[in-house]
Amino acid sequence: MIGARNLALAICILVLCAIGTVSGSGPAPADAEPDGRVWIDGTPLIRAIHEDRGDLYRHIDSDTGGKEHVADTYMPGDARTFIATDFVTEEDYTVNATCRATGDYCYVFVDENETVAEGEIRDLVETFDRVIYPTVTGTFGTEIGVDRDRRIFILLFDIRDSLHDSATELSIAGYFDGSTSNKIDMIFLDADARGSEVRSTLAHELQHLVHHSRDPHEKTWVNEGCSGYAEFLCFSTENRAKVRAFNRHPDTPLAVADGRWARSEGEINQAHYGASLLWTLYLAENYGDRSGDAQRQGFLADLVAENRTGLAGVDATLALHGFNESSEDVFKRWVVANYLDAEGGKPPLGYDGIEITRYPEVTGRVDLTRGTGAVHSFPAAELPPWSAAYYEVKADDPAAVSFANDQGFWMERVVNRNGKAVIVVSPLADRGAFVLTVAEGNGTPAD
Structure with a gap:
């Protein structure tokens, strides 16, 4: 299957780029488990798998106007078969699982071939009922x-995702599938x-479920930003690596x-995840x-329910x-806040909930103190829509630095x-592509 081969190749590249050069005896990356x-x-x-198969909105398109009725109430010991997807082959398969616990807002099922301790099951149910579900909804x-x-069905099983081709193994902690045949x-x-990883993932995926219920056609960058924010709200998870x-790639488009x-x-x-999380946090702190x-408590709920997608x-x-304000106005303040937060800036010139400890990567630097009226043009740089670049200029009077670009x-x-x-x-x-020109004193930037 061509789609499966492409997905497998993308996953390999994702792992290698995320962890750097891998050798059999090299150390695991900082965000890896002890087993790599x-x-x-x-x-x-x-979502990409369903796009390859042409059934991304299968469940939506087949909806006749009413919700499916789940007649059974499951109790511990009850068995059920679920449909899951193999991430390597892109094929569906069945998982036979047993209900291990019933909470106020969830059923927890475990694959009959997996062993999960009772204490972990109880912790998962209590965390979902008391923290995740009320916070996310x-x-x-x-x-x-x-x-x-x-109740939400939570299935614990071995997600088929391993390629077993390196010392560090990619593992999918969880996912939400809005096109699944489980209905x-x-x-x-x-x-x-385990632990914080599974709890944060559960909050992340529940937001996807809620978002899909209210606006299934939402752009990925908006949806993922909301899921990252769900982790932050539930567990103060800042996703610092993202x-x-x-910060290292501020030219990443939002x-x-x-x-x-x-x-x-x-x-x-x-970087895409990091941008979307910071954007959603910025909206929450300034408008939500x-x-x-x-x-303003309902701002994000209204954003999720809005059927216009993305910036619209x-x-x-x-x-x-x-x-x-428009989204463009907010974006302008946001890209400045992403720089000034490293200086302790607070909303709207920074964040309350997260501390960015370093400035975004600078595209270019110049020292104009060597002569009054000095003018400097930086090498041409290219930016995609809704991205930013930062240029640092040393000058005797930084407030007098003038600037222009040719685009x-x-x-x-x-x-x-x-x-x-x-x-x-x-x-x-x-x-x-554009060229930025800066000048000090009597210098005049070229238009």
Whole structure:
């Protein structure tokens, strides 16, 4: 199967780029388990599989207007068969599982071939019922899924994802599949994931389930940002590796096409996650549930329910809540905040909930102190839509540094704590190569 081969190749590249050069005797990466396992989210991959098979919206298209009725109430000891997907072959297969626990908001089933301790099952149920379910539904919306049972099915099993071709093994910690033939509200978790990893993954995937229930056509970058924020809300999970990846690649576009997200590998893949998480946190702190305004508690739920997708959905939600700003206005402040947070900036010039300890990677630097009226043009650089670049200029008077670019891209100057002018450049919705020219004193930048 061509699609399966392409997916397998993408996964190999993802692992190798994420962990660097791998050798049989080399150390495991910092985010790996002792056995060399690296955990990732499988939801974008399962979406790509369904796109390859042409059945991405199969369940939506076959919906006749009513939810499926789940007649049975499951109790510990009850058995059921589920349909799962092999990430390597892209083929569906069945999993025979037994109900191990019934909570207020979940059933926990375990593959009959897996062993999971009772204590871990109890912890999973209590965490889901007391923390994950109320937090995620309270933030993103209470309308869930395709069945009439208030409980979510959680299946613990061995997710088929291993390629066994390196010392460090890629493992999918969990995924949500909105196109599955199970026709129930369901989350898939790998039985080998433990502790904080499985709890964060469960919060992440529940947001996907809620989002799919309210707006199944949402852009991946919006959906993944909300799932990262769900982890943050439930467990203060900051996903620092992903934020650091975005910091190293600030030219990573925020509003990225689904296909580009699915094709991204390694650190760029992680940078997409970091950008989406920071964007969602920025919305929450300035317009939503973390803004301190009780009237804004429903902002993210309204964003999730909005059937316009991507930035158009953000525009509609801002308007719904009475804001005059557009998503473009918010983006301009956001790219500046991503720089100033390293200086201790607070909303709207930074974050409350996360601390970015280093400036975004600088595209270019220049020292203009050697002569009054000095002018400097940086080498041409190319930016995709909704990305940014940062240029550092040392000058006798940083506030007097003038700047221009030959494409008319949006720019803003800030002065950092080291007394250097920093020019932020973004094409916004445009794209292409540009040349930035800066000058000090009587110098005039070239247009």
